[in-house]
Amino acid sequence: MVDIDxxxxxxxPRKRADARRNEKTLLDAAAAAFITSGVDAPVRxxxxxxxxxxxxxxxxxxxxxxxxxxxxxxxxxxxxEAGPTLLANSSTPHAALVGxxxxxxxxxxxxxxxxxxxxxxxxxxxTLHAYFLDRLVPVCAQLxxxxxxxxxxxxxLDAYELLRGVGNLCxxxxxxxxxxxxxxxxxxxxxxxxx
Amino acid sequence: MVDIDxxxxxxxPRKRADARRNEKTLLDAAAAAFITSGVDAPVRxxxxxxxxxxxxxxxxxxxxxxxxxxxxxxxxxxxxEAGPTLLANSSTPHAALVGxxxxxxxxxxxxxxxxxxxxxxxxxxxTLHAYFLDRLVPVCAQLxxxxxxxxxxxxxLDAYELLRGVGNLCxxxxxxxxxxxxxxxxxxxxxxxxx
DNA sequence: CAACATACGGAACATGGTTCCGCTTACCAA
DNA sequence: TTGGTAAGCGGAACCATGTTCCGTATGTTG
Numbered sequence: 001m002v003d004i005d006x007x008x009x010x011x012x013p014r015k016r017a018d019a020r021r022n023e024k025t026l027l028d029a030a031a032a033a034f035i036t037s038g039v040d041a042p043v044r045x046x047x048x049x050x051x052x053x054x055x056x057x058x059x060x061x062x063x064x065x066x067x068x069x070x071x072x073x074x075x076x077x078x079x080x081e082a083g084p085t086l087l088a089n090s091s092t093p094h095a096a097l098v099g100x101x102x103x104x105x106x107x108x109x110x111x112x113x114x115x116x117x118x119x120x121x122x123x124x125x126x127t128l129h130a131y132f133l134d135r136l137v138p139v140c141a142q143l144x145x146x147x148x149x150x151x152x153x154x155x156x157l158d159a160y161e162l163l164r165g166v167g168n169l170c171x172x173x174x175x176x177x178x179x180x181x182x183x184x185x186x187x188x189x190x191x192x193x194x195x
Numbered sequence: 196m197v198d199i200d201x202x203x204x205x206x207x208p209r210k211r212a213d214a215r216r217n218e219k220t221l222l223d224a225a226a227a228a229f230i231t232s233g234v235d236a237p238v239r240x241x242x243x244x245x246x247x248x249x250x251x252x253x254x255x256x257x258x259x260x261x262x263x264x265x266x267x268x269x270x271x272x273x274x275x276e277a278g279p280t281l282l283a284n285s286s287t288p289h290a291a292l293v294g295x296x297x298x299x300x301x302x303x304x305x306x307x308x309x310x311x312x313x314x315x316x317x318x319x320x321x322t323l324h325a326y327f328l329d330r331l332v333p334v335c336a337q338l339x340x341x342x343x344x345x346x347x348x349x350x351x352l353d354a355y356e357l358l359r360g361v362g363n364l365c366x367x368x369x370x371x372x373x374x375x376x377x378x379x380x381x382x383x384x385x386x387x388x389x390x
Numbered sequence: 391c392a393a394c395a396t397a398c399g400g401a402a403c404a405t406g407g408t409t410c411c412g413c414t415t416a417c418c419a420a
Numbered sequence: 421t422t423g424g425t426a427a428g429c430g431g432a433a434c435c436a437t438g439t440t441c442c443g444t445a446t447g448t449t450g
Contacts, residue, residue: 053399165379184360191386248430
């Protein structure tokens, strides 16, 4: 689920050259389509952009979640890796937590429809949900624990629940000038503070 | 947009008897379908339940939003009216605010898909969004202002933004035992407190 | 270069929203 | 009561989109 290419590197028989080429092309096309039409961009549109048939998409990315994960993998990794870095470089664990949550929010808010898809509960997005959680919950948990240990926040909040809450608050942040997801998230984090 | 029946009461020419009957039947069918399949229940399902053709649904409720509004109107009204009542009967404005938000959350959480629809940004739900806002934002604003005047919360938060945030936090609360929307909302409200 | 497996394209199917029009029926006036 | 009329009805037909499947094309290998 996290292996792109297979140009030769990982296990299994080497894939055909055209297959690898198409996979790359598809990723580019999907990324572009996601920007203009959101992560719900019609399969046919993505296929057309890439100049392939729809069957080719399904062969490489059986579910939409697989495609989305592949497109955003690097950014999710970057976000995950930023956690420990922030913890090491920030003045307090709480500051690190706030900084990290902001990264997460900025990421979600700039991907049209991603927050919606993440929380939709639709079975088609199950692996998307799972990927984000597997990668980010441990990081968030570490930040929460550090801040709790430092006595800066209440110690009784689950990282999973916090991430879901934050993800939820990011929904629809792009098409409503009156709603500022960042401010709401800030409020939520403030609510975490002890005293 | 808020006139059901027209049995004779309001303006315009009196509707035909079968039309009024069908409208009632449709409301019942929709309410039932919403409970079992959520507010996204297929139009054909609702029509079948009511024993009418799909055309009849569109004639009475041109958009899904109209149907949803009609189904939940009474509960939204009740929620709106509870605002002033709570304010009058609670020990503090802040308590009234918390109580009212809880009412709102309970309402949203028990209607599968409603929170999602409300925040979806989909043009089809525009009038739904508008109805909720028209009715509830003033109530929420009144509660916020009372609490702010009493020095219990920060005075700089817009009622619209708070309601959207709370609505967002309610998304997906039904199909994930690990996520408790009520707790998240509580956290958000805690973040509002001064001190 | 032959033969085989892999991969491709896109037609065909499934689902669900939306429109439209010929038919039915409630209502009213004579 | 009855005929005319407009309001209302049903559901076929149409459109958009996701998903599957198989005949064809092509990379790869001996």
